[in-house]
Amino acid sequence: xxxxxxxxxxxxxxxxxxxxxxxxxxxxxxxxxxxxxxxxxxxxxxxxxxxxxxxxxxxxxxxxxxxxxxxxxxxxxxxxxxxxxxxxxxxxxxxxxxxxxxxxxxxxx
Amino acid sequence: xxxxxxxxxxxxxxxxxxxxxxxxxxxxxxxxxxxxxxxxxxxxxxxxxxxxxxxxxxxxxxxxxxxxxxxxxxxxxxxxxxxxxxxxxxxxxxxxxxxxxxxxxxxxxxxxxxxxx
Numbered sequence: 001x002x003x004x005x006x007x008x009x010x011x012x013x014x015x016x017x018x019x020x021x022x023x024x025x026x027x028x029x030x031x032x033x034x035x036x037x038x039x040x041x042x043x044x045x046x047x048x049x050x051x052x053x054x055x056x057x058x059x060x061x062x063x064x065x066x067x068x069x070x071x072x073x074x075x076x077x078x079x080x081x082x083x084x085x086x087x088x089x090x091x092x093x094x095x096x097x098x099x100x101x102x103x104x105x106x107x108x109x
Numbered sequence: 110x111x112x113x114x115x116x117x118x119x120x121x122x123x124x125x126x127x128x129x130x131x132x133x134x135x136x137x138x139x140x141x142x143x144x145x146x147x148x149x150x151x152x153x154x155x156x157x158x159x160x161x162x163x164x165x166x167x168x169x170x171x172x173x174x175x176x177x178x179x180x181x182x183x184x185x186x187x188x189x190x191x192x193x194x195x196x197x198x199x200x201x202x203x204x205x206x207x208x209x210x211x212x213x214x215x216x217x218x219x220x221x222x223x224x225x226x
Contacts (some may be wrong), residue, residue: 033213041147041200042219048212086152090213095141097215099152 003027006087006100019074021103023087026068033097034061034072035086043086046072077107095099111137113205122193123226130188130221132203138183139205143215144176146168147200159186193225 004025013019023032034046047054047061049070054061058077063070074081087100112135122128132142141160145153157178159165165178175197177189186205190197203218 033215035217041202041222042221043202043217045214047215048214051187090215095158096143096155101152 002101003098004087004089006103008103009042009101011106013077013105015078015107015109017077017107018076019081019105019107021072021085021087021105023070023072023100024068025070025087025089025098027089027098028092029065029068029089030092031090032063032070033088033090034070034090035088037084037086037102039083047084067102069084073106079107081084111135111158111205111207111214111216113203113216113218115203115221116200117221118219119222119224119225124194125192127189127191128193130190130201130223132186132188132205132218134184134205134207134216137205137207138212139207140183140185141206141208142180142186142205144178144186144188145202145204147202147220156188160225171213175203190223193223195225198223198225 007022032049036044049063058075060073084102084104086102088097114133116131124134144156147153156171157165157167159178159180161183162182167173179187200222202218206213206215
């Protein structure tokens with residue numbers, strides 16, 4: 001079992017739909033990252049969370065430390081949101097990030 | 110967020126040659142830099158962690174003599190793939206960590222796609 005699990009693995013949506021991607025982890029963490037990787041490969045850091053909720057534009061990230069769960073929401077999705085979304089956690093015991101396997105999101109016009 | 114650049118973005122080389130990839134933090138000084146590789150449809154795999162002025166710490170299974178890491182300054186780290194072979198073809202991504210207030214934030218470079226013929 002991976003320490004960081006994401007669901008779903010693949011998600012196809014129509015433009016305008018509200019999207020949720022989930023991340024569950026099994027270790028104690030000091031921070032959780034949501035990353036976006038476009039087909040060209042470059043990675044953009046969307047959020048770093050240690051508690052509560054953060055919002056940036058149409059993106060919202062939440063984390064529940066007690067339940068070891070985080071969600072990434074995209075409101076009014078657009079085809080340019082199509083990418084792989086990766087959850088990564090920084091364990092309290094170390095310095096490295098542990099990555100989920102990613103969620104491939106495709107938003108159709 | 111802070112910007113991390115990588116150069117080159119794409120490189121094709123012949124088997125047996127060496128390739129150097131540069132990673133720079135453009136507007137901040139990074140306390141630590143990380144090197145990852147990513148195979149198609151897979152997540153990032155940490156290769157090594159480097160701190161400025163000290164030797165890199167390599168992950169298990171990563172050959173330090175094959176993947177040479179130099180972290181000469183707080184804004185520059187280089188990864189040299191020595192005597193590259195086709196199985197080294199991969200997407201290499203660097204990441205830089207910076208202290209922001211009480212937290213350590215990590216920013217990623219755009220990656221370098223290496224193809225070894």
